[in-house]
Amino acid sequence: MIIKAALVGLLYWISMGRAQYFFSFAFRKPVVLGVFIGLIFGDVQAGLLYGATIQLMYMGGIEAGGNIPSDQGLAACIAIPAAIMGNLDAGAAVALAVPFGVLGVLINNVRRTINSFYNTKADAYIEKGEYDKVSKFSFVLPWLTNGVLYFTPVFIATWLGTSVVQSFINVIPEWLMNGLANAGNMLPALGFALTLVVMGKQKYLPFFVLGFFLYAILGFSMLTGAVIALCLALIVSLFVQEDSQEVDA
């Protein structure tokens, strides 16, 4: 058990420690973590199912300016092992994931506060002219600090394991479980709202509304949606170009 807990802790460090940002960004998706956690606990299909279900909550996982709206890595690394061991249904796994997603944001804030200290250390070594030492404070030390911050909570939670999580779930009244599950169904909205804000252009907002209600009524596959969207965009760009030429002239 202790080895399994350590492995899950390691997975979380890889996913949120952010060394090789692109890789960790792709790795920290619950649907990916689910496969690996499933591998650790000897049930890939179960891990995949829980992971994919939790993933639905974080479809629009945008991180504008390094602010994570919710920590999907922590949500996955706490909820999936507990769900596999306790044989929970997917809804309960989501209800468990929601509060931990929030907790992960706090870890990120602690991390960024600690890193300020490395800024001042780096400044001191620049002043002394020891530039090779500066590099240590730029990557290795913050990365190891991440390791402690990210590995520990997941390791402990997985190690204490099912009994604690199970009794926790037994104690929670049903309305609270359902409430958390409902919150889990509403929370994807945050990711999408955030994406709308980051995409910026308010004049294009009608395309969001169009996509929303077309899908609500017709319910086509996402690939079909992408094709429709691309055609719309190309048609619109014909007009946009002509407009801007008029303005320039």
Added chain:
Amino acid sequence: MSEVKKSVITKMDLLIAWFKWCLAVEVPVSFDRMQALAFGYSMNKILQKLYKDDPEELKEAMKRHHSMFNTNCDWGSIIHGITISLEEQRSLGEDISPDMIQSLKLGLMGPLAGIGDSVDQGIVATIPLAIFVPMALEGSVIAAFLPGLIYLVWSYGWSWFLFQKGYTLGRNAVLEILHSGMIKKVIDVASIVGLFMIGCLSASYVKVSTILTYESGSTTVALQDTLDGILPKFLPFCVVMGMYLYITKRGPKYLRLICYTMVIAIALTFFGII
């Protein structure tokens, strides 16, 4: 402009600097200086090579590249390329002031973060997820990995391309990339595709429905059926737009917004409304 560019920096130096940037970018992020240390980490060896005969200049350069910096780590790579090219020319005695380098860095990081975050995270990371996660739900392990692979190929490829482009084109790169009609058109098309898809995704994944009923004559009618008759998925639409308005009006207070959502969802469930 210089006709024949003398070159001290090799392709290998560039590759290492790019790799270090990708490796470190979000690791030493802090509240006060954001990605400053990661930028410095990427520049460190390059600056030592360029200014090896001039300790004073080297110290100044180190200071300026360990100052506040924050951008999208994929699209922002072009800034590194440009910075290296400018620092190289400066070290070779060309008339390029530190202020010019700094203002280029600071001026570019914002717009590139905006474009980069919306294209990379809004489109390249999100749309494949939307297509493949339903397959993963049905038990396909390959579908679980495909969205990540697509994202990786795109971001490593594009950032290395921009990094080199920034170096070879130097300061003109900025104008060329940002003001060319082509890129503007591509971004416009991408924005529309993205927004339309976010609409589809919202309608698909945000789920709120009421379980309230009311008496109509002698029959009991579910309020949700009435709502669906008027405008399908009206409640999820309100939730997304509500959050959108909250973020635009109150700023990026995600944690508070999530807590509100949880409290409201639990309260509504408790009172038997949803």
